Amino acid sequence: MKILSNTDEELELLVELPRFIVWFMLGPIGAFGALFTLALLIGGEVLNGLVTGAIIATMVTVGRYFLTQRTRLRLDAVENKVRMLRTSMFDARKYEFPLEHLEGAEVQQSLSRGDGSSTRRATSGVQLVFTSTRPATRVALSGWSVSGGGAGMLADAINDWLRAWHERQPSSAGVATPGTYRQ
Amino acid sequence: MNVLRETGEILELEHVPVPWIIGLGAVVMVLAIGLIRALVEGSVEGILISLVLLAALSWIMLKWVVRRLRVVADRGADTLRIIAQTPLGEGSASYPLSALLRAEVETRHDRNNSTPEQALVLVMGDASPPSRVRLDPFRPDTADLLQACARINAWLGAGAASSQGSPTTPEESRHENSQQH
Numbered sequence: 001m002k003i004l005s006n007t008d009e010e011l012e013l014l015v016e017l018p019r020f021i022v023w024f025m026l027g028p029i030g031a032f033g034a035l036f037t038l039a040l041l042i043g044g045e046v047l048n049g050l051v052t053g054a055i056i057a058t059m060v061t062v063g064r065y066f067l068t069q070r071t072r073l074r075l076d077a078v079e080n081k082v083r084m085l086r087t088s089m090f091d092a093r094k095y096e097f098p099l100e101h102l103e104g105a106e107v108q109q110s111l112s113r114g115d116g117s118s119t120r121r122a123t124s125g126v127q128l129v130f131t132s133t134r135p136a137t138r139v140a141l142s143g144w145s146v147s148g149g150g151a152g153m154l155a156d157a158i159n160d161w162l163r164a165w166h167e168r169q170p171s172s173a174g175v176a177t178p179g180t181y182r183q
Numbered sequence: 184m185n186v187l188r189e190t191g192e193i194l195e196l197e198h199v200p201v202p203w204i205i206g207l208g209a210v211v212m213v214l215a216i217g218l219i220r221a222l223v224e225g226s227v228e229g230i231l232i233s234l235v236l237l238a239a240l241s242w243i244m245l246k247w248v249v250r251r252l253r254v255v256a257d258r259g260a261d262t263l264r265i266i267a268q269t270p271l272g273e274g275s276a277s278y279p280l281s282a283l284l285r286a287e288v289e290t291r292h293d294r295n296n297s298t299p300e301q302a303l304v305l306v307m308g309d310a311s312p313p314s315r316v317r318l319d320p321f322r323p324d325t326a327d328l329l330q331a332c333a334r335i336n337a338w339l340g341a342g343a344a345s346s347q348g349s350p351t352t353p354e355e356s357r358h359e360n361s362q363q364h
Binding site: 048051054058059061062065084086093095096130133135138143 | 185209289290299324
């Protein structure tokens with residue numbers, strides 16, 4: 001999760017898992033799976049080796065598909081557009097919405113109980129709030145959520161940029177920002 | 184939802200839940216590999232467990248997940264067709280396009296766990312109050328729904344504007360039409 005550009009004209013963000021996390025999650029499965037498969041094949045257990053290899057390859061490929069999905073978000077004040085590009089291993093999808101429909105960004109938190117312990121760990125994801133519908137529609141920027149302050153930092157950056165953009169508009173009086181009471 | 188075709192006469196959108204097909208397809212593949220292994224080894228217990236799991240998951244996938252939903256609006260024929268295709272069969276519904284007022288993204292909540300679920304709704308003006316046709320694509324991306332909604336409304340508005348010469352929202356155009364009549 002990082003901010004690529006933050007100027008009066010545009011705010012550009014990239015939402016993706018860092019490469020080292022993807023390697024950290026998939027690397028050991030792939031490496032140990034390959035070694036185990038090789039050991040089975042060398043030991044003469046051809047069927048077991050092929051089955052294990054196929055299962056490991058499927059797990060790594062599907063894991064890579066989901067973990068390497070990325071979203072590039074661009075708020076464009078020149079053309080008044082919200083542009084979103086979602087890319088994965090197999091496809092890329094472009095979205096375009098009017099900037100005035102974007103109310104702001106929110107952080108959605110979920111609590112998970114990790115490793116059977118009693119402590120709960122919060123993970124967060126960023127959602128865009130579009131007010132072109134009633135009730136407002138929330139669009140998640142990523143399919144996964146992470147712990148730490150990255151999601152909050154992105155949401156703050158989006159809301160700060162939108163607030164500044166609204167203030168620069170000729171008829172900015174009375175524009176509410178997320179979390180403020182609107183009469 | 185992807186736009187397959189967009190001309191002045193025809194708008195065609197489709198939804199295929201690719202991430203779900205990939206995710207569940209991988210599980211089916213692993214089960215199939217397990218079944219092959221059980222068959223080769225002659226393990227009756229393994230064959231039975233693999234077969235039951237494979238049959239159940241395959242049926243769920245074929246009935247609900249591997250489902251292509253298409254919305255085809257044809258201005259020339261004045262039809263709006265909603266076609267749902269699965270490997271098990273095809274179902275379709277047809278409405279007069281002239282009755283379509285607008286598209287909306289509607290949020291409703293799951294009865295069991297109150298999870299918000301967004302869907303694309305077509306508001307039809309063939310009854311009073313207008314009826315709402317809720318499309319049911321499998322686990323759509325909310326951004327897809329917003330985009331599809333905007334495309335349908337823009338296409339309706341463009342058609343109404345070209346016939347009337349006054350670009351407005353689809354609903355306003357139709358309201359003006361009804362007042363003129």
